[in-house]
Amino acid sequence: MMTEPNSEQLSTDPAQILREAGLRATQQRTSVLTILAASTDHPTVDDVYDKARQLDDSVSIATIYRTMLLLETAGLIRKLTFDDAPARYEMTPNRDHDHLIDIDTGELIEIPGREISELRARIVNDLGYDVVSQHTILRGRRKH
Amino acid sequence: MMTEPNSEQLSTDPAQILREAGLRATQQRTSVLTILAASTDHPTVDDVYDKARQLDDSVSIATIYRTMLLLETAGLIRKLTFDDAPARYEMTPNRDHDHLIDIDTGELIEIPGREISELRARIVNDLGYDVVSQHTILRGRRKH
DNA sequence: CTCTATGCAAAGTTTTTGCATCCTG
DNA sequence: CAGGATGCAAAAACTTTGCATAGAG
Numbered sequence: 001m002m003t004e005p006n007s008e009q010l011s012t013d014p015a016q017i018l019r020e021a022g023l024r025a026t027q028q029r030t031s032v033l034t035i036l037a038a039s040t041d042h043p044t045v046d047d048v049y050d051k052a053r054q055l056d057d058s059v060s061i062a063t064i065y066r067t068m069l070l071l072e073t074a075g076l077i078r079k080l081t082f083d084d085a086p087a088r089y090e091m092t093p094n095r096d097h098d099h100l101i102d103i104d105t106g107e108l109i110e111i112p113g114r115e116i117s118e119l120r121a122r123i124v125n126d127l128g129y130d131v132v133s134q135h136t137i138l139r140g141r142r143k144h
Numbered sequence: 145m146m147t148e149p150n151s152e153q154l155s156t157d158p159a160q161i162l163r164e165a166g167l168r169a170t171q172q173r174t175s176v177l178t179i180l181a182a183s184t185d186h187p188t189v190d191d192v193y194d195k196a197r198q199l200d201d202s203v204s205i206a207t208i209y210r211t212m213l214l215l216e217t218a219g220l221i222r223k224l225t226f227d228d229a230p231a232r233y234e235m236t237p238n239r240d241h242d243h244l245i246d247i248d249t250g251e252l253i254e255i256p257g258r259e260i261s262e263l264r265a266r267i268v269n270d271l272g273y274d275v276v277s278q279h280t281i282l283r284g285r286r287k288h
Numbered sequence: 289c290t291c292t293a294t295g296c297a298a299a300g301t302t303t304t305t306g307c308a309t310c311c312t313g
Numbered sequence: 314c315a316g317g318a319t320g321c322a323a324a325a326a327c328t329t330t331g332c333a334t335a336g337a338g
């Protein structure tokens with residue numbers, strides 16, 4: 001096995017990522033980031049809380065809320081707000097994508113591709129604005 | 145002045161709109177619909193509650209919540225959910241549009257045009273879905 | 289008149305906050 | 314060590330709900 005220290009290029013270690021963002025790498029923050037990085041779905045605060053307790057049953061929900069806000073502010077994670085359901089989170093995606101909700105199954109589908117982003121950026125630009133963030137929620141029904 | 149009864153074509157009278165939707169035209173529902181129709185901004189539940197009390201100081205917040213849900217379900221109004229701020233409402237727009245939030249001033253700007261809607265519909269269609277509803281939230285900063 | 293809608297108040301949810309203690313840097 | 318981070322519990326904010334009464338159709 002290689003025992004080389006990891007390169008300075010791209011951090012994949014949660015604690016490292018936190019420090020690079022200028023944040024203290026506490027046990028709780030590291031856990032939250034690890035949990036989110038390992039999630040393919042988009043967990044809610046409660047989902048994260050449950051998983052975090054499996055790693056350390058003394059974490060408090062208050063810390064989870066504080067950490068989610070911190071990571072979101074630092075741009076490390078993204079908050080997805082839907083009409084009724086509680087907010088969900090994902091690691092900040094490298095490539096912008098939108099979300100499609102199957103209204104029959106509740107399934108959340110990621111829509112890849114940058115066409116929409118680019119069109120939006122162009123339109124908003126014409127209005128005299130720079131886009132800081134953008135997010136689309138689509139609700140659809142599978143065709144049969 | 146004309147004293148002709150209004151035409152049967154398009155109702156602009158809130159009570160009439162409610163009945164056409166198969167709902168009872170109560171004082172409270174009529175007030176809420178009137179308030180929303182008169183709003184150029186996008187009021188929150190609390191905004192609507194405050195204005196409704198100016199018309200009838202005995203309305204309860206519970207009724208406002210129940211009415212918003214009822215009108216939304218009936219498709220008469222649309223709920224806009226933003227990342228942090230409380231939900232806002234608007235009359236269901238005839239033409240689909242998105243919203244741009246100025247992150248410095250908090251101003252909410254409507255983006256007209258159907259280009260985005262059409263592109264999205266096409267992409268989602270390619271995924272095998274029919275679009276039921278769609279909504280984009282953009283956050284931007286005015287260029288100087 | 290009948291049955292739904294409302295007001296009121298209590299209960300649920302979700303999120304935030306104060307404070308003493310713990311722990312990272 | 315010092316100052317920020319955490320756990321705990323209380324509080325705040327936001328919504329929903331049960332029930333008796335009022336009011337639309």
